[in-house]
Amino acid sequence: MVADSGSARAGRSAGRLNAPRPALVETGFDGAPRVVNRELVTLVREEWRVVDRWWTDEPVDRRYFEVVLESGRNVCVYRDREERCWFTQNA
Amino acid sequence: MIACLLIPGFELRAALRACPRLALVPAALAPEAGEEPLLGPVTAAAEAAGVKPGMRLGEALATCPSLVLVERDPAAVEREWEEALRRLEDAGFAVQPVEHGVVVFETRGVERLYGGVQPALERALAAVGSTWDPRIGAAGRRFTALAAASVARSGQILIVAETEEKAFLEPLPLSLLPLTAARYAELEGLGLRRIGELAQLPRGAVAERLGAEGRKAWRLAHGGRKARVRGRKPAVELAEVLAFPDAVANELTLRRALGSLLERLLARPERAGRPFRKLALAARLVDGGSWRRAVTLRDATAEVGRLRAALGPKLAELPAPIIELRLEAVELAEHTGQQLALVEPAGEEADTRLREGLRQVRASTGTGSVCTVVEVAPWSRIPEARALVVPRDV
Numbered sequence: 001m002v003a004d005s006g007s008a009r010a011g012r013s014a015g016r017l018n019a020p021r022p023a024l025v026e027t028g029f030d031g032a033p034r035v036v037n038r039e040l041v042t043l044v045r046e047e048w049r050v051v052d053r054w055w056t057d058e059p060v061d062r063r064y065f066e067v068v069l070e071s072g073r074n075v076c077v078y079r080d081r082e083e084r085c086w087f088t089q090n091a
Numbered sequence: 092m093i094a095c096l097l098i099p100g101f102e103l104r105a106a107l108r109a110c111p112r113l114a115l116v117p118a119a120l121a122p123e124a125g126e127e128p129l130l131g132p133v134t135a136a137a138e139a140a141g142v143k144p145g146m147r148l149g150e151a152l153a154t155c156p157s158l159v160l161v162e163r164d165p166a167a168v169e170r171e172w173e174e175a176l177r178r179l180e181d182a183g184f185a186v187q188p189v190e191h192g193v194v195v196f197e198t199r200g201v202e203r204l205y206g207g208v209q210p211a212l213e214r215a216l217a218a219v220g221s222t223w224d225p226r227i228g229a230a231g232r233r234f235t236a237l238a239a240a241s242v243a244r245s246g247q248i249l250i251v252a253e254t255e256e257k258a259f260l261e262p263l264p265l266s267l268l269p270l271t272a273a274r275y276a277e278l279e280g281l282g283l284r285r286i287g288e289l290a291q292l293p294r295g296a297v298a299e300r301l302g303a304e305g306r307k308a309w310r311l312a313h314g315g316r317k318a319r320v321r322g323r324k325p326a327v328e329l330a331e332v333l334a335f336p337d338a339v340a341n342e343l344t345l346r347r348a349l350g351s352l353l354e355r356l357l358a359r360p361e362r363a364g365r366p367f368r369k370l371a372l373a374a375r376l377v378d379g380g381s382w383r384r385a386v387t388l389r390d391a392t393a394e395v396g397r398l399r400a401a402l403g404p405k406l407a408e409l410p411a412p413i414i415e416l417r418l419e420a421v422e423l424a425e426h427t428g429q430q431l432a433l434v435e436p437a438g439e440e441a442d443t444r445l446r447e448g449l450r451q452v453r454a455s456t457g458t459g460s461v462c463t464v465v466e467v468a469p470w471s472r473i474p475e476a477r478a479l480v481v482p483r484d485v
Contacts, residue, residue: 017464017478022302050472060473083295089474 020087023077033065043068092198094229097240100132101192105171106164121160166373166381175219182218185322197320212248234315238267256314261287268308286312329420331355338377338412345406352418353398366393368454369422372405375415387455391424422454
């Protein structure tokens with residue numbers, strides 16, 4: 001069967017770049033991540049908050065942390081205050 | 092309304108077309124060579140004897156010693172499925188195949204033609220034919236339609252009104268959700284058995300515990316997204332077949348047969364001079380089974396020598412003597428030739444090669460595999476809102 005060249009359009013759907021992925025995070029007493037995806041955090045490099053779209057039905061309220069893991073990897077994680085769970089993201 | 096037509100155990104039914112008497116005895120589709128020894132779909136007689144699909148081969152044979160293993164027949168599955176889709180298309184349905192035995196379509200375009208949803212779906216069942224035991228589920232959302240088809244009996248049409256979708260999904264088993272076996276076990280360990288029980292949990296908690304897979308399952312437990320069905324564009328058959336009077340296993344004879352098939356395929360006027368990008372070689376084995384290999388070419392070509400070099404080595408993978416060899420053009424390139432330049436502009440060659448490489452990737456991995464990044468709101472503070480990944484033509 002020869003696929004119609006126009007059928008390439010059939011599978012079209014745009015995806016988001018840097019979509020957040022759920023992460024397993026253990027936190028310390030101050031709410032900063034201590035373990036990310038079962039890997040120990042050695043350093044919290046930066047911390048910031050993003051509050052946006054508060055005027056819509058899907059408000060964004062996130063507390064971001066840029067951390068260095070035991071393996072030396074740099075990872076960005078955030079706590080979604082609306083969904084009350086953690087995600088990793090290339091911020 | 093979205094309808095889902097389901098034929099359970101399609102691969103087994105297609106394989107049994109060659110030996111219909113096995114449909115009445117305990118029989119199961121044999122495990123795939125080189126894979127885990129797990130059974131495929133089973134016949135009703137096998138199910139009555141205690142054999143279940145997905146059971147380990149040893150356990151199944153211990154449960155039912157008279158169990159007959161039916162060899163997989165991928166060529167027959169492909170052929171029979173294509174015929175069923177064409178019959179639906181002939182009846183006016185714009186079909187979107189999901190997998191072998193599962194197809195979805197919208198009824199909106201044909202409701203007036205047949206006088207309502209029910210008569211249109213009856214026409215769809217008739218088009219496929221009662222020998223396949225098809226059943227149809229219809230609902231406002233695709234997942235609910237699939238769930239309805241999964242619980243419908245053979246020949247039944249189950250229509251779920253939009254207002255009743257939630258109540259319909261609630262008592263259904265979790266096994267209807269596309270989750271891995273480990274996830275089912277995890278959910279069962281948590282005491283969840285029904286779709287409604289999962290739907291009642293908070294979305295964030297499910298996402299945290301089960302990740303992206305759990306989030307998708309939770310969304311489906313609420314009926315899933317309202318996505319439209321995109322009908323496929325009917326394929327054009329471009330294939331050549333050579334049947335042998337006696338079984339052939341000699342490599343020299345097979346290579347000569349391949350050469351003859353290539354010449355015949357290249358001479359087909361439907362090709363309109365376009366080179367091949369992807370070809371498939373299929374064979375009917377002497378013991379009744381079949382074999383199929385698809386080959387994506389690095390550069391689209393219509394040169395016999397290059398096509399022979401790409402396809403020839405595949406003949407060595409034939410598991411048994413064959414009685415029929417078939418060569419199919421799966422995808423053709425869109426151009427008919429290449430314009431040569433006296434002096435190539437700088438970067439032109441690299442650009443051409445890059446495009447050709449991307450076309451090859453798309454041909455071998457399917458549409459939507461080659462994407463481009465489009466910035467939509469680079470100033471946004473929300474990282475995932477800054478850019479989209481959009482499938483592109485190459």
